[in-house]
Amino acid sequence: MIQLNGVSLAYRDGTKALNDVNLQIKPGELVYITGPSGSGKTSLLKLLMGVETPTSGTLEVFGVNIRKGNARRIRRLRKAYGPVFQEFKLIDGRSAIENVMMGMRFLGVSPKKMRESATNALIRVGLEHKIKAKVEHLSWGEIQRVAIARAVARKPRLIIADEPTGNLDHANALKILELLTSFRDKDTTVIITSHATHLIEGQAEATYIRVNNGNITVEQRGEQNENTDL
Numbered sequence: 001m002i003q004l005n006g007v008s009l010a011y012r013d014g015t016k017a018l019n020d021v022n023l024q025i026k027p028g029e030l031v032y033i034t035g036p037s038g039s040g041k042t043s044l045l046k047l048l049m050g051v052e053t054p055t056s057g058t059l060e061v062f063g064v065n066i067r068k069g070n071a072r073r074i075r076r077l078r079k080a081y082g083p084v085f086q087e088f089k090l091i092d093g094r095s096a097i098e099n100v101m102m103g104m105r106f107l108g109v110s111p112k113k114m115r116e117s118a119t120n121a122l123i124r125v126g127l128e129h130k131i132k133a134k135v136e137h138l139s140w141g142e143i144q145r146v147a148i149a150r151a152v153a154r155k156p157r158l159i160i161a162d163e164p165t166g167n168l169d170h171a172n173a174l175k176i177l178e179l180l181t182s183f184r185d186k187d188t189t190v191i192i193t194s195h196a197t198h199l200i201e202g203q204a205e206a207t208y209i210r211v212n213n214g215n216i217t218v219e220q221r222g223e224q225n226e227n228t229d230l
């Protein structure tokens with residue numbers, strides 16, 4: 001469960017990124033975050049990841065209070081995340097599988113198990129033929145798939161993807177969204193930010209968070225919120 005009560009975030013220079021956000025995300029939800037550039041989408045993700053802490057209000061992720069002074073528990077909480085962020089670049093000169101395994105370094109998993117999970121994740125994203133390919137030789141769509149494999153090989157409870165469709169044409173963007181959403185199950189929450197509202201609006205079962213100038217509105221479609229406690 002993710003719970004935000006009256007959460008605001010102001011950066012050190014005084015920029016107010018989020019104002020009084022109230023939100024609850026249940027296990028197994030598919031959540032899209034949309035909104036114009038600079039509206040606060042990434043700031044919201046940074047809070048959920050514990051990279052930033054609320055300036056006011058309370059934020060709890062899987063029972064961990066995201067606040068200053070709670071760094072150790074937040075670090076441990078990060079094992080439950082599967083981040084697909086542009087900033088976490090893949091490492092050139094290394095193969096797809098090496099990159100996926102690097103994402104699992106701090107999980108305390110044996111090298112054999114890491115290789116097995118990484119191989120399965122690459123197969124799941126359709127890259128079985130590129131397992132040993134150096135990432136700099138891959139297409140942009142394939143790079144996104146490696147990034148997704150790196151996230152899901154961690155067997156996360158929360159997959160967070162920031163603009164995963166950027167730089168992709170319509171058909172490939174749709175495939176990446178389909179792939180990401182396919183990892184949602186009753187224990188795995190998937191949160192995706194996107195500018196591309198035309199790509200994501202069609203979902204029958206999803207929660208839409210629209211961010212505008214630091215304020216959010218939430219629309220829930222379909223049954224997913226009824227069933228998550230079963």
Ligand SMILES: Nc1ncnc2c1ncn2[C@@H]1O[C@H](COP(=O)(O)OP(=O)(O)OP(=O)(O)O)[C@@H](O)[C@H]1O
Nearest residue numbers: 011012013015017036037038039040041042043044
């Ligand atoms: N580290 C920071 N210090 C100061 N201001 C910041 C910082 N990061 C973001 N901001 C500001 O906070 C506001 C929200 O930014 P944020 O990155 O969350 O927007 P966004 O909706 O993700 O935008 P985009 O779609 O362009 O990525 C913007 O005004 C931005 O300039």
